[in-house]
Amino acid sequence: MSTNNVPEQVIAVGVVLADQTRRVADEHLDELEKLIETAGGVVVAKILAKRQAPDAATWIGSGKAEEIKRLAEKQNVSLIVFDDELSPAQTRNLEKIIDTKVIDRSALILDIFAGRARSREARTQVELAQLEYMLPRLTRQWSHLERQAGGIGTRGVGETQLEIDRRIVRTRIGQLKGELQKIEQTRYTQRKSRSAAFTVALVGYTNAGKSTLFNRLTGGSAWAVDKLFATLDAKSQRMAHPMPRPTVVTDTVGFVRKLPHHLVASFRSTMEEAVSADLVLHVIDSAHEEQAEVGEEVLRDLAIAEDRIIEVWNKVDLGSRGFEVSRSRGSHSETAQPRDRTTSISALTGRGIENLVDLIRQRELEGGEVLQLEIPHEESRMLAKLHDVAEVYEQRSADRGTRVTAWIPQNAIDRFAHFSVSISSRRAKVG
Ligand SMILES: Nc1nc2c(ncn2[C@@H]2O[C@H](COP(=O)(O)OP(=O)(O)OP(=O)(O)O)[C@@H](O)[C@H]2O)c(=O)[nH]1
Ligand SMILES: [Mg+2]
Incomplete structure (x- = not known):
């Protein structure tokens, strides 16, 4: 401005x-x-x-x-x-x-x-949104000029110029869309080649405290300030706490009421990518309960299953309201397996963070089981395979084979179950 x-x-x-x-x-x-x-x-x-x-x-x-x-x-x-x-x-x-x-x-x-966009992707998205917003408003300057120049005789020139302007803008819009598609494709390929880390996305209203929480979880230094839209680029970093699986946290652009729909359309792919995470933390400023609805609407619109979302009521250091709110809102879980879908924290003071991290740990383990295996020495190929798909916590050589404690994802359990030396505890867990 x-x-x-x-x-x-x-x-x-x-x-x-x-x-x-x-x-x-x-x-x-x-x-x-x-x-x-x-x-x-x-x-x-x-x-x-x-x-x-x-x-x-x-x-x-x-x-x-x-x-x-x-x-x-x-x-x-x-x-x-x-x-x-x-x-x-x-x-x-x-x-x-x-x-x-x-x-x-x-x-x-x-x-x-x-003014804020930094990465090539964010800049392209913003320019696209600006041009789409501008297109129907292009008449403006020309109608002023036409009036000044006096209608008859000049009108044709003005209209021609206007049409040229519109064509230039449309061509540029087409170029930008093409560029975005290419950037998205690259990002998609990168994501596929990345290791099978557990991904956590932080989403929520602008100024809710996403970047502050991001820094707390990752030990990072994202820009966290009392400004709206401080963050415009999705940023990912490894979780700093010890976790059962490698964990990557992503900070995202905040929502706001009445966000221009061109902007929403432009940023949609970034948002979609972010929320394709294994777990979405919906960060809410406890002092602004009404903002939760805006976030819920966006999450619904992006078709995120409710059981992939944890509501994180932030800034509880400012008052106790957040705790009450989260209790009353979180109590009506519909699935057969009720679990913690809401928690309260202060990203600033660190209150409640350990609890939140525990919730994330719990979710990480849900997609599989921790088993104790003994893999015979002659089956060393299976041991290598295990390292590929599982999280190995402990490994030592015993007489007949290698003793391993590992978290194994559900879809790989059948391949390793017959090496298990803790069948009873596993059955108990499954039952
Ligand atoms: N009192 C208090 N302030 C907090 C807390 N968490 C964040 N803040 C403050 O809230 C402001 C916004 O924090 P950010 O982390 O930048 O918020 P954000 O959600 O990343 O905001 P955008 O990137 O703009 O969408 C900063 O001034 C933070 O210091 C908290 O738990 N308590
Ligand atoms: Mg931020």
């Missing part, structure tokens, strides 16, 4: 419709303010317009727009940001009345993403 060091003065505008409560509208406007700050602006006024229904031409009504114009002049404001998505015509009408640049929440979020 601002390129120099002087922050832009901004007015944030929201609407309370008849079926909405003031509290929710205020919350949304506070979040918009945070987004504006993240983009480098300073909010000098927040305006909530009460309406039965949005105004077709100006969204907030022309009277309210006039009011904003006066305020903008007085406060030296250079940008008006609307919390709701405006149509290209509404933006145009509002700019005409207020005589100041007007953007909506989508444009603001795209701007933040554009």
Whole structure:
């Protein structure tokens, strides 16, 4: 938004419709303010317009727009940001009345993403989303010019230019889509060739504490700050705690209410990849219970089975609310095998982390069994195979063979079961 060091003065505008409560509208406007700050602006006024229904031409009504114009002049404001998505015509009408640049929440979020994207993939995704957002709005500058130049005679030229512009944008969109496909393909191949590590993805609302938790689990140094969309690139690292299996944790882009749908479409493959993890930790800020729904919706939309998700209520150091919430929400498990689907932590202080790590350990072991085997010396090929597919915890040579304690994935158990020297305990476990 601002390129120099002087922050832009901004007015944030929201609407309370008849079926909405003031509290929710205020919350949304506070979040918009945070987004504006993240983009480098300073909010000098927040305006909530009460309406039965949005105004077709100006969204907030022309009277309210006039009011904003006066305020903008007085406060030296250079940008008006609307919390709701405006149509290209509404933006145009509002700019005409207020005589100041007007953007909506989508444009603001795209701007933040554009400023933050680092990897080639993220940059490509953001540019694609920006161009898709821009395409239907291209008429804008030209309609201004057309009016200035005076209709007859100039109109044809303007339209031709507009068509050229549109064609350039469409061509670029096509190129970007092709590039993304290639990047995805490479990533897919890399993933397939990676070792059979257990994967854990951290997902959740922006600012919930995903990167803070990521750093705690991996000993890493992801950027964790009180800003929205601090993380734009999925980042993976080995778990630092001793685990039953090699474990890789992935930090991801946060969600936000009313995320521009072009952006959602662009980032979908990254999200899909992240949530193809063995386990998804849905990180929720306990002080913002309402944000949990946004995350749940995204997870539902990505078709993640509920039993692959653990709800992690974070920031419990700020109050005890998270504990109560997680208890009441987690109690109604529908599967035959009820298990811990929710836990509370403070990623900042470390409270509850050991418990969470234990939950992850439990999940890692679920897909197989820990067995004690004795593999005869003449079957050394089987021992090599075991090392390929299993996690070997202990191994020592005995008289007749090699004694091994290992976690073996379910689909390989049949091949090794007859070497087992702990059949009884295994039966007990299965039963
Ligand atoms: N009090 C408290 N603050 C926390 C806790 N966990 C994270 N925070 C703070 O919350 C802010 C956001 O944390 P991040 O880890 O960057 O959040 P994120 O989910 O990665 O956010 P995005 O990358 O923007 O989506 C930072 O200022 C953290 O210090 C916690 O358990 N307690
Ligand atoms: Mg982050």
